[in-house]
Amino acid sequence: xxxxxxxxxxxxxxxxxxxxxxxxxxxxxxxxxxxxxxxxxxxxxxxxxxxxxxxxxxxxxxxxxxxxxxxxxxxxxxxxxxxxxxxxxxxxxxxxxxxxxxxxxxxxxxxxxxxxxxxxxxxxxxxxxxxxxxxxxxxxxxxxxxxxxxxxxxxxxxxxxxxxxxxxxxxxxxxxxxxxxxxxxxxxxxxxxxxxxxxxxxxxxxxxxxxxxxxxxxxxxxxxxxxxxxxxxxxxxxxxxxxxxxxxxxxxxxxxxxxxxxxxxxxxxxxxxxxxxxxxxxxxxxxxxxxxxxxxxxxxxxxxxxx
Amino acid sequence: xxxxxxxxxxxxxxxxxxxxxxxxxxxxxxxxxxxxxxxxxxxxxxxxxxxxxxxxxxxxxxxxxxxxxxxxxxxxxxxxxxxxxxxxxxxxxxxxxxxxxxxxxxxxxxxxxxxxxxxxxxxxxxxxxxxxxxxxxxxxxxxxxxxxxxxxxxxxxxxxxxxxxxxxxxxxxxxxxxxxxxxxxxxxxxxxxxxxxxxxxxxxxxxxxxxxxxxxxxxxxxxxxxxxxxxxxxxxxxxxxxxxxxxxxxxxxxxxxxxxxxxxxxxxxxxxxxxxxxxxxxxxxxxxxxxxxxxxxxxxxxxxxxxxxxxxxxxxxxxxxxxxxxxxxxxxxxxxxxxxxxxxxxxxxxxxxxxxxxxxxxxxxxxxxxxxxxxxxxxxxxxxxxxxxxxxxxxxxxxxxxxxxxxxxxxxxxxxxxxxxxxxxxxxxxxxxxxxxxxxxxxxxxxxxxxxxxxxxxxxx
Numbered sequence: 001x002x003x004x005x006x007x008x009x010x011x012x013x014x015x016x017x018x019x020x021x022x023x024x025x026x027x028x029x030x031x032x033x034x035x036x037x038x039x040x041x042x043x044x045x046x047x048x049x050x051x052x053x054x055x056x057x058x059x060x061x062x063x064x065x066x067x068x069x070x071x072x073x074x075x076x077x078x079x080x081x082x083x084x085x086x087x088x089x090x091x092x093x094x095x096x097x098x099x100x101x102x103x104x105x106x107x108x109x110x111x112x113x114x115x116x117x118x119x120x121x122x123x124x125x126x127x128x129x130x131x132x133x134x135x136x137x138x139x140x141x142x143x144x145x146x147x148x149x150x151x152x153x154x155x156x157x158x159x160x161x162x163x164x165x166x167x168x169x170x171x172x173x174x175x176x177x178x179x180x181x182x183x184x185x186x187x188x189x190x191x192x193x194x195x196x197x198x199x200x201x202x203x204x205x206x207x208x209x210x211x212x213x214x215x216x217x218x219x220x221x222x223x224x225x226x227x228x229x230x231x232x233x234x235x236x237x238x239x240x241x242x243x244x245x246x247x248x249x250x251x252x253x254x255x256x257x258x259x260x261x262x263x264x265x266x267x268x269x270x271x272x273x274x275x276x277x278x279x280x281x282x283x284x285x286x287x288x289x290x291x292x293x294x295x296x297x298x299x300x301x302x303x304x305x306x307x
Numbered sequence: 308x309x310x311x312x313x314x315x316x317x318x319x320x321x322x323x324x325x326x327x328x329x330x331x332x333x334x335x336x337x338x339x340x341x342x343x344x345x346x347x348x349x350x351x352x353x354x355x356x357x358x359x360x361x362x363x364x365x366x367x368x369x370x371x372x373x374x375x376x377x378x379x380x381x382x383x384x385x386x387x388x389x390x391x392x393x394x395x396x397x398x399x400x401x402x403x404x405x406x407x408x409x410x411x412x413x414x415x416x417x418x419x420x421x422x423x424x425x426x427x428x429x430x431x432x433x434x435x436x437x438x439x440x441x442x443x444x445x446x447x448x449x450x451x452x453x454x455x456x457x458x459x460x461x462x463x464x465x466x467x468x469x470x471x472x473x474x475x476x477x478x479x480x481x482x483x484x485x486x487x488x489x490x491x492x493x494x495x496x497x498x499x500x501x502x503x504x505x506x507x508x509x510x511x512x513x514x515x516x517x518x519x520x521x522x523x524x525x526x527x528x529x530x531x532x533x534x535x536x537x538x539x540x541x542x543x544x545x546x547x548x549x550x551x552x553x554x555x556x557x558x559x560x561x562x563x564x565x566x567x568x569x570x571x572x573x574x575x576x577x578x579x580x581x582x583x584x585x586x587x588x589x590x591x592x593x594x595x596x597x598x599x600x601x602x603x604x605x606x607x608x609x610x611x612x613x614x615x616x617x618x619x620x621x622x623x624x625x626x627x628x629x630x631x632x633x634x635x636x637x638x639x640x641x642x643x644x645x646x647x648x649x650x651x652x653x654x655x656x657x658x659x660x661x662x663x664x665x666x667x668x669x670x671x672x673x674x675x676x677x678x679x680x681x682x683x684x685x686x687x688x689x690x691x692x693x694x695x696x697x698x699x700x701x702x703x704x705x706x707x708x709x710x711x712x713x714x715x716x717x718x719x720x721x722x723x724x725x726x727x728x729x730x731x732x733x734x735x736x737x738x739x740x741x742x743x744x745x746x747x748x749x750x751x752x753x754x755x756x757x758x759x760x761x762x763x764x765x766x767x768x
Contacts, residue, residue: 042522042525043522043694043695043731044527044727044730044731044734045522045689045694045728045729045730045731045732046464046468046478046522046555046557046560046692046694046727046728046731047464047694047695047731048329048464048695048697049697060333060697062329062330062331062332064330065332093526094527097526097527097528097529100496101492104492141496
């Protein structure tokens with residue numbers, strides 16, 4: 001299932017938890033791991049200098065500089081690299097664009113990233129901005145799942161026992177379900193298919209009545225059972241749950257209740273300019289708060305064998 | 308040492324030379340070598356006799372030193388009216404002097420000349436419209452850059468830039484394969500949200516041949532995707548050429564006229580090959596000047612015009628809005644005060660001020676002109692290659708003050724800047740002076756504002 005993995009890192013502590021997972025997956029799945037660090041953002045107009053993503057300083061990415069950054073990366077990940085064959089790649093560009101470019105070129109099976117940033121970091125403000133919009137943009141366009149590891153993930157993926165798939169019945173979330181199923185089947189985990197009826201839909205000023213809510217819950221359950229479960233071919237370790245509330249809160253509560261090792265969701269948004277989109281799409285809220293990794297799956301490419 | 312390994316009179320034509328230059332961080336060795344570069348006075352004088360024709364000789368001769376050009380120059384204004392920043396002085400003390408001395412000048416003089424025509428002039432040509440005799444110092448500074456280039460006195464980044472054009476026919480190392488691949492990638496990525504969207508490559512006889520700035524495929528491919536979305540929504544029959552897609556010309560900033568010719572010829576060849584009805588160039592100022600205004604002369608076209616009619620992006624947008632190909636949702640017009648950065652190259656030198664105004668009248672409710680504006684607007688400060696030359700960073704940053712004050716006076720917090728170099732200069736301006744503004748190209752603004760016909764909308768699942 002994981003032959004080639006891309007770990008996109010800012011090479012700062014924010015990505016440490018993701019690093020552990022990435023190197024562990026490389027070993028356990030005998031996968032090829034590519035470690036990508038996008039080191040500088042170039043200008044729009046003519047110029048040879050780039051803004052270093054870590055320091056915010058202007059740098060000229062000469063061969064020496066690139067080599068120096070590669071050495072830095074080797075030092076940062078020295079402990080992991082002892083037992084790894086990871087290929088280190090550095091790139092110039094906007095991080096999300098270069099991650100997508102490499103993922104497409106190498107046709108990787110999964111992208112791993114860190115999520116939030118720490119205040120004590122140098123250039124933390126820049127980080128947060130870069131990390132937030134990077135995640136959103138990568139998740140939207142990547143053809144493979146994008147896994148965001150925000151907090152320590154101590155369980156080896158091969159030992160996962162509970163995978164939660166959040167569905168909103170969109171086309172993209174079908175791919176999320178299939179991928180969650182594929183992983184659950186491979187590691188023998190329980191697959192919890194979950195939907196939250198959004199009580200805020202239609203505006204908070206007009207709360208839905210109880211009867212209406214119950215009707216919507218039943219309808220959602222029916223849709224899962226009739227339309228979604230057949231797609232995962234009667235996988236016996238499947239459970240279905242529908243709750244009501246604010247979707248991101250409910251999915252987090254549910255994941256906690258099931259001791260989820262992984263949450264899988266679709267991250268589709270039609271906002272043209274991600275910077276303009278409101279912060280707080282369900283996936284991002286989940287990513288920031290979840291204690292387990294979150295996989296964003298939006299395209300069927302990596303589950304084509306199940307379609 | 309007559310010539311250096313990196314700093315010499317030969318243009319860069321091989322990848323090895325280019326890599327050697329790039330490896331010389333900040334041009335340290337390059338500028339050291341420049342200090343020892345011998346001037347070939349004979350060749351310089353020969354070049355002048357061959358290329359400096361009556362127009363420039365007349366200008367140099369008839370300048371009455373009246374000083375009316377002084378206040379037209381943003382560098383003069385930004386540097387507390389320093390007399391050495393008066394355009395007439397800048398050119399008389401450099402090009403004028405070289406000619407008076409019949410080319411017998413030394414290394415120090417050519418370095419002074421280089422520092423003057425690069426760090427004290429962006430070739431914005433504003434002074435020409437204030438000179439009672441019509442003398443265009445920008446044109447002469449540009450000509451002087453050419454003389455300097457032939458002698459090896461050009462900023463390190465310019466040597467690299469012109470080399471890129473000679474090797475890749477683009478200002479960056481983007482190969483034909485990279486370009487085609489990027490277009491396919493963007494079509495793939497964008498057609499998800501825009502069903503039926505395509506980026507047709509090498510389609511013959513299309514209504515529009517679209518050409519870009521190499522920084523788009525190299526670093527900002529979504530710019531190509533955005534162009535595709537707007538052409539798609541407007542229902543245009545368009546294409547991009549697999550070769551001859553690059554509009555920009557760092558060779559023009561450098562004064563590498565042969566490099567310039569090679570670059571525009573590749574675009575004109577694409578026109579001949581694909582026979583489009585018209586060409587549209589992306590939101591870039593100097594690219595338009597290079598390929599549309601100057602290019603035909605470099606390529607020796609007797610008409611002085613591009614082989615097929617060419618529109619700057621703002622002309623295409625204005626036309627699409629006028630004909631209703633693109634419709635603006637009135638609810639989505641920009642409500643806040645917004646101003647427009649007139650790029651010298653397509654506004655003053657290309658005459659497209661009205662097209663820009665028409666667009667603003669359709670997309671903004673509170674459009675505020677800079678003072679002065681249109682043809683009289685000041686250079687952003689990043690023209691003529693200045694954005695990218697490390698040696699002159701400080702002078703460039705001082706020059707930005709004029710634009711800063713113009714923007715502040717409008718009260719607008721949003722600046723529409725449909726030019727890569729203006730965009731960058733304004734970004735840098737904000738980074739340095741922190742005046743709390745935002746800046747944007749037209750494409751992302753338009754995409755958020757247009758009415759999308761029912762049949763082009765993404766299908767809801």
